[in-house]
Amino acid sequence: MNGPFRLLLPLSIAIVVVAAIFRATPGAPRRRLRRCVLLFAFYAVAIAAEQLLEFLGPPFSSASMPLHYAAQALEVLLIINLAAIALFDLLFHFARWDYPDIVHELSVGAAYLVAGIWLMHRSGVNLSSIVATSAVVTAVIGLSLQATLGNIVGGLALQLDDSIHEGDWIELENRVQGRVRQIRWRHSVIETRDWDTLIVPNSQLLAQTIKVLGKRDGVTSPHRMWVHFSVDFRYSPGQVVHIVNEALQAAPIANVAPEPKANCIVYDLAKEHRDSFAYYAVRYFLTDLASDDPTSSLVRERIYTALKRAQIPLALPATTVFLSHDDPEHAERKQAREHAFRLAALQNVELFAQLSDEEKGKIADVVRLAPFSAGEVITRQGSPAHWLYVLTKGKAEVRLTGAAGEEKKVAELHAPSFFGEMALMTGAPREATVIASTDVECLRLDKDDFKEILARRPEIAKEMSTVLAQRRVELVAVRDNLDADAKKRKMVTERSKILESIRDFFGLNGTR
Numbered sequence: 001m002n003g004p005f006r007l008l009l010p011l012s013i014a015i016v017v018v019a020a021i022f023r024a025t026p027g028a029p030r031r032r033l034r035r036c037v038l039l040f041a042f043y044a045v046a047i048a049a050e051q052l053l054e055f056l057g058p059p060f061s062s063a064s065m066p067l068h069y070a071a072q073a074l075e076v077l078l079i080i081n082l083a084a085i086a087l088f089d090l091l092f093h094f095a096r097w098d099y100p101d102i103v104h105e106l107s108v109g110a111a112y113l114v115a116g117i118w119l120m121h122r123s124g125v126n127l128s129s130i131v132a133t134s135a136v137v138t139a140v141i142g143l144s145l146q147a148t149l150g151n152i153v154g155g156l157a158l159q160l161d162d163s164i165h166e167g168d169w170i171e172l173e174n175r176v177q178g179r180v181r182q183i184r185w186r187h188s189v190i191e192t193r194d195w196d197t198l199i200v201p202n203s204q205l206l207a208q209t210i211k212v213l214g215k216r217d218g219v220t221s222p223h224r225m226w227v228h229f230s231v232d233f234r235y236s237p238g239q240v241v242h243i244v245n246e247a248l249q250a251a252p253i254a255n256v257a258p259e260p261k262a263n264c265i266v267y268d269l270a271k272e273h274r275d276s277f278a279y280y281a282v283r284y285f286l287t288d289l290a291s292d293d294p295t296s297s298l299v300r301e302r303i304y305t306a307l308k309r310a311q312i313p314l315a316l317p318a319t320t321v322f323l324s325h326d327d328p329e330h331a332e333r334k335q336a337r338e339h340a341f342r343l344a345a346l347q348n349v350e351l352f353a354q355l356s357d358e359e360k361g362k363i364a365d366v367v368r369l370a371p372f373s374a375g376e377v378i379t380r381q382g383s384p385a386h387w388l389y390v391l392t393k394g395k396a397e398v399r400l401t402g403a404a405g406e407e408k409k410v411a412e413l414h415a416p417s418f419f420g421e422m423a424l425m426t427g428a429p430r431e432a433t434v435i436a437s438t439d440v441e442c443l444r445l446d447k448d449d450f451k452e453i454l455a456r457r458p459e460i461a462k463e464m465s466t467v468l469a470q471r472r473v474e475l476v477a478v479r480d481n482l483d484a485d486a487k488k489r490k491m492v493t494e495r496s497k498i499l500e501s502i503r504d505f506f507g508l509n510g511t512r
């Protein structure tokens with residue numbers, strides 16, 4: 001055995017060992033192993049062909065020389081690749097040294113170059129005389145390598161100056177955004193949110209201004225996002241900003257940073273002096289750059305429901321000409337429609353079951369529609385109460401915060417239901433926090449209107465004291481861990497106590 005032939009067996013064993021280790025290592029770079037297997041196959045074929053020609057003797061044996069050199073070159077390339085795998089993918093990997101991919105690729109590339117020169121030198125090629133005498137060849141090689149070298153230098157520069165890292169979110173000059181997946185020796189791989197992959201040559205990446213999203217001084221921070229909307233001039237900008245800020249800051253929204261808080265600004269008043277509405281913008285800080293659109297969508301939902309609750313419509317496009325028939329009949333028809341809708345919603349609510357249709361009709365006249373989006377706080381424990389809520393659509397959760405600040409779920413309310421009655425009927429602050437679990441629709445009854453109903457129908461107070469006592473006992477049971485017996489005893493005392501405080505608060509004493 002001579003020449004490259006003698007390494008056939010050790011190299012095949014090395015490949016089998018690497019393959020076995022890669023099999024047991026999740027995420028191992030099989031691409032590199034495949035390259036070795038391919039090189040080995042060519043290497044084996046070259047050796048076999050060389051041996052065959054020599055076996056056949058003259059004149060065939062004279063053609064075996066090029067195959068000999070080819071086998072030698074393939075052997076060296078294979079050794080380089082296997083050595084690189086042993087060093088980078090086994091030694092460094094198990095030593096947990098997280099090196100950039102480009103280090104591997106450039107090391108292999110440099111080793112190829114040295115090996116090429118060495119092989120040429122060994123086979124008697126005088127490189128220095130070729131380079132010195134053939135200026136044209138040098139120029140051609142130089143020119144053809146120009147772009148490649150630019151990319152390699154670009155890749156190295158990107159690694160060395162620490163400006164972009166794998167995993168960073170970036171925006172290119174053409175406004176395309178994506179996450180840097182890999183910086184390789186010639187190009188960088190960028191994955192967009194649309195599941196596309198951009199292959200950007202490193203020299204191009206380096207030649208443009210790149211925005212690294214959500215990073216300052218190399219430290220990751222949330223990225224500021226803008227959501228625009230418009231409201232016409234019938235509503236004061238101060239009022240709109242206040243309402244939207246309250247809705248955005250009252251309860252968390254998934255992937256919106258709690259600090260700095262999301263906030264609303266008046267962005268512009270009538271662009272180009274032709275619009276009949278003001279432009280607003282909500283700025284919020286996004287914590288997960290992968291979900292920008294879904295998060296903006298949640299923010300828009302919050303804005304929409306907050307404005308709808310406050311009976312503030314979003315602006316109509318400026319170019320729309322809208323005519324409204326402002327005759328009294330039209331207004332009456334509209335009012336009747338809204339009244340019927342509210343009355344239908346009130347019919348199902350147990351709280352008003354004892355009232356006559358006429359009385360329910362009166363309530364329908366004064367209640368206001370109050371929608372909330374999922375996650376919004378409807379009443380907050382400890383705050384003063386102004387309204388009773390009739391839940392006509394969706395689900396809400398009642399939560400109690402204990403003395404140590406821990407929060408516990410007390411109950412879940414399903415439409416049709418009501419809440420917010422405790423504080424209204426006793427004058428105490430809100431006893432619990434009620435949060436919308438889904439998008440919900442409520443009818444909001446003002447404290448004074450509610451008081452008027454109670455004054456006319458004091459028996460409702462009596463009926464409600466049972467519900468109130470039940471809910472209060474449930475709250476106390478969660479807070480103090482009461483068992484079933486203790487709850488029953490508490491119910492009896494609580495009911496008369498509550499009835500008394502309702503009568504005191506509403507001045508209903510004397511009506512027993």
Ligand code: CMP
Pocket residue numbers: 379385398410411412413418419420421422423424429430431432433434470471472474475
């Ligand atoms: P209020 O105290 O005004 O505000 C919070 C509301 O949560 C409270 O009125 C009740 O309407 C409601 N609530 C409190 N405890 C319960 C409970 N155990 N079951 C259902 N609703 C409750």
